[in-house]
Amino acid sequence: MPELHQARMKFKSKRCEERMLLLHPVLIMIFSDLFWFARMRYNKDIIVTDTVSTASEDAALGRVSDSHQRGLCLDWSVRNFETHEVLDLVNYINNKPEYQRYKYLSNSGVKRIAYFHDNGNGPHVHMGINKKLQNNIIDVNNL
Ligand SMILES: [Zn+2]
Numbered sequence: 005m006p007e008l009h010q011a012r013m014k015f016k017s018k019r020c021e022e023r024m025l026l027l028h029p030v031l032i033m034i035f036s037d038l039f040w041f042a043r044m045r046y047n048k049d050i051i052v053t054d055t056v057s058t059a060s061e062d063a064a065l066g067r068v069s070d071s072h073q074r075g076l077c078l079d080w081s082v083r084n085f086e087t088h089e090v091l092d093l094v095n096y097i098n099n100k101p102e103y104q105r106y107k108y109l110s111n112s113g114v115k116r117i118a119y120f121h122d123n124g125n126g127p128h129v130h131m132g133i134n135k136k137l138q139n140n141i142i143d144v145n146n147l
Pocket residue numbers: 072077078079129130131
């Protein structure tokens with residue numbers, strides 16, 4: 005049994021932590037599920053590397069989608085996991101029946117929530133939900 009009282013969400017930066025609760029509640033719920041799954045199965049904490057971003061932050065990263073600006077996705081680091089563990093976590097979320105309705109459609113035509121990739125900013129898992137859930141850009145400088 006893992007030490008539950010020691011489990012905590014970890015963040016790459018203060019900025020990313022401060023914006024965690026600006027994310028869509030459905031995404032926070034799904035992430036919480038995954039966080040506890042990783043804790044229970046591997047006794048490891050997921051480290052969140054990005055949550056809500058601004059247009060200029062996205063431009064600096066070369067992002068093509070504005071879904072981080074809408075609070076519809078987050079990224080987490082795979083550094084403290086083995087590849088097979090990452091794939092297990094990704095499959096756990098993508099295959100869960102309760103979450104099928106929240107999947108987003110990728111540019112390549114795949115419906116999913118979790119995606120393990122490297123878009124040039126280092127390997128990480130991107131987790132997103134469907135755009136229909138939130139149309140507005142979140143103005144992080146005006147809350
Ligand atoms: Zn992302």
